[in-house]
Amino acid sequence: MAYDYEKSIRPGKLPHIWCPGCGHGIVMKGLIRAMDTCELDRKNTAIVSGIGCASRLPGYLDACTLHTAHGRAAAFATGVKMAKPEMNVICCGGDGDGTAIGGNHFIHACRRNIDMTYVLMNNYIYGMTGGQFSPCTPTGDLASTTPYGNPDPIFDISKLAIGAGATFVARTTAAHPREIDKLIVKGIQHKGMAIIEVIDDCPTTYGRRNKFRSVIDMMKRLKAEAVPVKAAAKMTAEQLEGKFLTGVLFEDTEKPEYTAQYADVIKKAQGA
């Protein structure tokens, strides 16, 4: 029997804005399955995003949805979670939104270890504005603003999240749909800041410029470059050249969660 996504989608909001071949829809379906698995009460769930193609995701889902300003999702979400810690808070957005204009909010949300799940769709590009390079566009690649090849080094988002203090960091790709919801489930169940980086594809503004002849080629690339953490343990540095790790990359269950810490502040202030 086909999975019932319909009950999670707001009536009349489809079709979505994403191009044919874009991976964001795969991620959205993974998120829906994960929310179903965790039995999240949608009334008590805030889905918060910034600006960009990926940030349009919340609008399609039946929940408390907050489409904010460019880069600001984590900061808005922090306000929601602090004010109402009993709410489930999920952020979603793209690489440019989350790590360029929103980079400061991203690292500080990680540092605080506030209980939310951030699904970051990394498609290496600013898609909505027509394909300008992002902090995740590979060096040397072509974008509408790197006509001679991208001179910038990249951010490794998962490493950035671990370094900044997030306590659950996982990565997968749009070519691994079953792993997407499994990792989001773990992220939701984790008490603290969970970052789920999904390496995604943008055939329209990134693939076209960078010699990917089809969406299939892009998906093949994702499958070829993704190496599960366990498999990587048996591989040499040479073999891992040009690959990225997938699966649960980091987990820390000891670091205190931020709203729990603040609950202690309230107790102290009230003389308990």
Added chain:
Amino acid sequence: MAKKVALLQGNEACAQGAVYAGAKFFGGYPITPSTEVAEVLSIELPKVGGKFIQMEDEIAAMASVIGASLTGSKSITATSGPGVSLKQELIGYACIAEVPCVIINVMRGGPSTGMPTGPGQSDVMQAMWGTHGDHAAIALVPDSCQEIFTETVRAFNLAEKYRMPVQVLFDEIVGHMRERIEFPEPGELEVIDREAPSVSPADYKPYDSTKGQIPPLADFGSEYKYHVTGLNKADDGFPTTKASLVDAEERRQIDKVMDNIADIESSEEYLTEDAEVVIWAYGSTSRSARYAVNELRKEGVKAGMFRPITLWPFPAKRTAELAEQAKAIVVAEMNLGQMVLEVERVAKGNCVVVHEGRVDGDPINPGQIMDKVKEVL
């Protein structure tokens, strides 16, 4: 029973006013000369089960305030001019998404870093126009510590009632001045909470204005699920580019303020009944203006003072009446000519309008105002 009294700084009075109004969330970022507002709220809010968070930057502070407000918490931030410059992006968001919140601006000089420990009144046009796009603004300008308390309460009331950001601007002089404060008893000052929806969750539209200009706002985490965006949207909260809907929503968001000026406006007049010259001043400058009026009266000059407490929406009607009555209006403000432009606009040439400004970090003193009055008469 005698009222509770205290000797408080303006900034401290602001924080106490916020607690009185029922504030449950503060998101901020340290900036001189406003830090005492944050410091006092970091002590007081957890006592009443509220939340205080120091965010990573001014923009994040504003974002957290909007997010918290959507869950139903009365929310506030405090900053100074440079912080408001950064917050402008999300002040616009709060305007279009119609999220109640209070922004305190303890004004220093500028532009840029300016004089962080000196007073200024040069953010008053920013308070109206400081974000891109057409929008309405409400800004209050108290001139004493007691009034900072009451105007902070009123700012929350207006924010909740009109579903929008409200700014309270006071200059560093009032912010750091200490005065005796009488704490109002609970219930003594009106405290307004936002209107909750009465329709069923299935029928709820967050921008449905068929029953009034200000649609009721549901809390995130209640029975109501809805969408909030910074895009132009239809009454259901979802983005639209349909011309008629965009136009109607933009106009409603301005009309909800401009049609209710009588409810929002507030001002004080001092000896204006027979005034031939009106000193138009606000914030700490009005304290010098009041002194100047007294001295000028002793010298036989029929001087008076008009002091806006609500600065935006601009008190156009009363200012225009005074322009018809008086020979001259002297606008005294710690900037090089901001509100004087509005006074000139509504005076329509019916009287002389002159400006007395100062931006050297010292307050405008009474003698300076008196000299200007004598010069113009």
